[in-house]
Amino acid sequence: MMGCKDYFDQVASQWDAMRETFFSDRVRDKAIAAAGVRKGEVAADIGAGSGFVTEGLLREGLKVIAVDQSQAMLGEMRKKFSLADGVDYCCAGVEDLPISDESVDHVFGNMILHHVDSPPGALREWARILKPGGKLVITDMYEHSHEFLREEHHDRWMGFEGEHVRQWLTEAGFSRVMVDSVGENCCAQSDCGSESVEIRLFVAMGEKT
Secondary structure: OOOOOHHHHHHHHHHHHHHHHHHHHHHHHHHHHOOOOOOOOEEEHHHHOOOOOHHHHHHHEEEEEEEOHHHHHHHHHHHHHHOOEEEEEEEOOOOOOOOOOOOOOEEEEEEOHOOOOOOHHHHHHHHOOOEEEEEEEEEEEOOOOOHHHHHHHOOOOOOHHHHHHHHHHHHHOOOEEEEEEEEEEEEEEEOOOOOOEEEEEEEEEEEEO
16 A cells, blocks of 8 residues: 555655645745744755745745655755755654754744644654744644545545644644634645545644743
8 A cells, every 4th residue: 555655756746736736835925924034044844845835935045954754755856956055855754853952943844744643743843843932834724524635645634623733732832822724725636536625724833932
């Protein structure tokens, strides 16, 4: 049976085109705005994929540690940003990061939380690498019931309730927690074309105390 890593290895070369059909650049813009990033800061892009969030962070003048478990995805990133300075590529599981404690100013996780085994555990791990006062911003899907995403996209979770995300962030040691609608939907169609869905997206932010 194909696992999540195998799936992303397989679709890496088409991922940019696929992502554009799922959601727009406004999702990234909302996340970066929520963090209030500043030039010269260091951000970790968790589950970086082919570099959707990293691209926006580089544009803002940040240095980025791009973490993904798929070497194929990181290979696409390397080609895309071959002329760019300021990106460190890290092939690792996103729930056990080879990054030092309190070493980054921001952590971003775009559409990755629904792929992890333990969302509360992942949030605690991402908090670990943040400097005090650093901000974690995640964007993901609200809770839904579309099983084909689990089967075809290897989603581990069927989205999340906002209050659960708020509670997990608080328990992970974050203050000034915010969970709000992005005002965008994730659009997807089943492989057989029998189901087409639009799922609301949220942005969640917390500041490490």
